[in-house]
Amino acid sequence: MLMVIVHTVCSLLSYAAFLVGFVSGVLFLIQERQLKRKHMGVLFRRLPALGTLDRWNLLAIGIGFALLTIGLVCGVWGSHRLLGVWWRWDPKELLAVALWGSYLVLWVVRARATLRGRKVALLSILGFTLVLFTFLGVSRWLPTWHAYL
Amino acid sequence: MHIVVVGANYRSCPIEVRERLAFQADQLAAAYAALREHVGLAESLILSTCNRVEIYANATSPDGAAARLASFLGAHSRLDPQVLRPQLYTHAEPSSIEHLFRVAGGLDSMVLGETEILHQVKRAYEQAQRHGATGKVLNVLFQKALNAGKAIRAQTGISRGCRSVGTVAIELAQKIFGDLRPYAVLLAGTGKIGELVLKRLSARGVxxxxxxxxxxxxxxxxxAFYGGQAYGLEALEGQLLDADIAVMSTASPTALLSRAQVAAVMQxxxxxxxxxxxxxxxxxxxPSVGELDNVYRFDIDDLQGLVDHNYERRRQALQASQAILERKVNGFLSWWQEETQGCAQRVSSGLVAAP
Structure with a gap:
């Protein structure tokens, strides 16, 4: 049962971290746009610097990815212990793995600095739509064992 | 009881006089002792910055106290009283209170709305407290003044404006990088504005x-002056690999950096x-260099545009500040009135002995 609790808590916390990544990505895009357009509005003064937003984004995605990894491992393991199967081809499982893969790619891309700034911000926003779909969408539109919402 | 202020600022006297008037931190203990014992002030506070030296006091009679404070400043500065007197200003309440609130709000500063003065007022207040120089009246007065200074800045945005091309450039760089300390700066050309920007960047600790x-x-x-290295202009592209902020102010008739060059540098x-x-x-x-990803390019017109824009906003902010100032001063005055009346009543009803 402990596995299931860790699985749930870590997964939810990882979503929260990805939410922080998403928000900092959106703020980054807004701030970047103001800088490129040479517009110093109220928003410009209130928002943090691009570098700061970028660091939040990196940190949030790193933490989120680590938590998601723990959540997934515990999920798979818990499933094996409780139900005797490692994997059920549940849509949520598939999506969660896809999510894990996407954030892995995003993390690697960001850490290796192949992409920076606006594009990373855009990707972290895109990643979060996948989070939303995995978290909320699945149980609405697809048959799943993880139907609790 | 009266709240008086005697002092001099950048408008009333030149720097040579302010230098003589200024109080160093190690002179404060003796100064506060003298204010208490020789000038006979129950409460006093010395505000000494590079742009102003002022003494705030809670005194029994405004005229006598102001004259004694002026002599005290004369003795401290060792300036001829004949010379010093015309350069000092004196305010009794309510204008002394308004004056302090204006100072704390940055409305009396050389650079309108600057924030440094608020810290200086706070520090002066803390020092006076530490020397046991403030009492109930000055405590409330300075807490309200600090509060007014904060409110003016928070509600009007007067401090957020920029005054010059140089400060706008710094603000933009800070909005890109945040804290500028870990970053490297390149200056191409040795023009005056370019040097000014470099000076400001260097003050930010690049x-x-x-x-x-x-x-x-x-x-x-x-x-050598800014502790950096010098190169010929032909090193520009190579040096750009390492720099985070590049300030270009050469008199070159053609562009030194093309889009293709900067794109290669970015890669x-x-x-x-x-x-x-x-x-x-x-x-x-x-100009098209600015379209490249992660490149933020500003030319002199962009910077100028931001300066003008700010100037208009600051003018509006000044009007808004005035309204806040009045409200805050009236707030203090009503407390002060209650306080003095309450004190008088207590005296007349025999609850406390007359001072």
Whole structure:
């Protein structure tokens, strides 16, 4: 049962971290746009610097990815212990793995600095739509064992 | 009881006089002792900054106290009283209170709305407290003044404006990088505005400075002053790999940096953000460079546009500040009135002995 609790808590916390990544990505895009357009509005003064937003984004995605990894491992393991199967081809499982893969790619891309700034911000926003779909969408539109919402 | 202020600021007297009037931190203990014992003030507070020296006091009679404070400042500065007197100003309440609130709000500052003065007022207040020089009245007065200073800045945005091309450039760089300390700066050309921007960047503690110029002597002189290295202008592209902020102010008739060049540089520096400030006329950098990802390019017109925009906003902010100021001063005055009346009543009803 402990596995299931860790699985749930870590997964939810990882979503929260990805939410922080998403928000900092959106703020980054807004701030970047103001800088490129040479517009110093109220928003410009209130928002943090691009570098700061970028660091939040990196940190949030790193933490989120680590938590998601723990959540997934515990999920798979818990499933094996409780139900005797490692994997059920549940849509949520598939999506969660896809999510894990996407954030892995995003993390690697960001850490290796192949992409920076606006594009990373855009990707972290895109990643979060996948989070939303995995978290909320699945149980609405697809048959799943993880139907609790 | 009266709240008086006697002092001098950048408008009332030149720097030579302010230097003589200024109080160093190690003189404060003796100064506060003298104010208490020789000038006979129950409460006093010395505000000494590079732009002003003022003593606030809670005194029994305004005239006598003001005259004694002026003599005290004369003795402290060792200036001829005949010379010093006309350069001092004196306010009794309510104008002394309004004056302090204006000072705390940055409305009396050389650079309108600057924030440093609020810290200085706070520090002066803390020092006075530590020396046991303030009592109930000055405590409330300065807490309200600090509160008014904060409110003016928070509600009107008066401090957020910029005054010059240089400060706008710094603000933009800070909005890109945040804390500028870990970043490297490159200055191409040794023009006056370029140097001004470099000076401000260096005051923000940037970690590395490079100066590039056609003639190496000028570059070396400037680089030595700011603790950086000097190169010829031909090193520009190579040096850009390392710099985070590049200030261009050469008199070159053609652009020194093309879009293709900067694109190649960006690739080589792995897309680390680059802030380009082009002060040259004609421009030193092709304008389309600004369209590249992670490149932030500003030319002199962009900066000028932001200065003007701010000027208008600051004028509006000044009007808004005035309204807050009045409200805060009235707030204190009503407390003060209650306080003095309450005190008088207690005296008349025999609850406390008359002072």
């Amino acid at each position: 970690s590395r400075v490079r100066v590039l110029n056609r003639s190496l002597d000028r570059a070396q002189a400037l680089a 080589a520096r792995r897309q680390r953000p680059l802030c380009l400030i082009d002060l040259g006329v004609p421009r030193n950098i092709e």
